[in-house]
Amino acid sequence: MPNRFPGALSQDWEPVVLHKSKPKAQDLRDPKAVNKAMRSGAPVQTVKKFDAGSNKKTAPIVNARKLEEGTEPAALDKVSTEVRQLIQKARLEKKLSQAELGKQINERPQVVQEYESGKAVPNQMVLAKMEKVLGVKLRGKISKS
Numbered sequence: 001m002p003n004r005f006p007g008a009l010s011q012d013w014e015p016v017v018l019h020k021s022k023p024k025a026q027d028l029r030d031p032k033a034v035n036k037a038m039r040s041g042a043p044v045q046t047v048k049k050f051d052a053g054s055n056k057k058t059a060p061i062v063n064a065r066k067l068e069e070g071t072e073p074a075a076l077d078k079v080s081t082e083v084r085q086l087i088q089k090a091r092l093e094k095k096l097s098q099a100e101l102g103k104q105i106n107e108r109p110q111v112v113q114e115y116e117s118g119k120a121v122p123n124q125m126v127l128a129k130m131e132k133v134l135g136v137k138l139r140g141k142i143s144k145s
Contacts, residue, residue, distance in 0.1 A: 090134035105129035
């Protein structure tokens with residue numbers, strides 16, 4: 001049978017040292033590891049977290065509200081009554097329902113309903129589409145209140 005290892009074989013007599021890996025921080029926080037360390041008498045460090053376990057969030061909310069009031073306008077402009085009435089009048093003259101008008105301007109019927117009820121914030125693109133379909137001027141000289 002042929003020899004698989006050509007040449008002389010020698011043994012390596014140098015010692016091999018295996019080192020344990022350091023425990024990870026997550027393993028050190030494990031309750032089992034902490035209890036084991038306490039039982040064996042090893043020093044265990046405990047740190048109290050600031051406001052840990054409390055559900056008090058009163059002060060930041062007040063500050064956030066003050067910040068919002070300072071940077072943003074109090075109320076957004078809504079569709080004026082003149083524009084609302086013009087939309088409704090022109091739609092009824094063309095004998096369109098809110099759903100049909102919404103379909104023609106590629107918007108949901110709810111958008112048309114919000115414009116006619118005065119709840120919508122005016123969008124110039126939507127008003128332009130309504131002007132084109134209804135044939136009425138909705139933007140421009142009419143003051144928004």
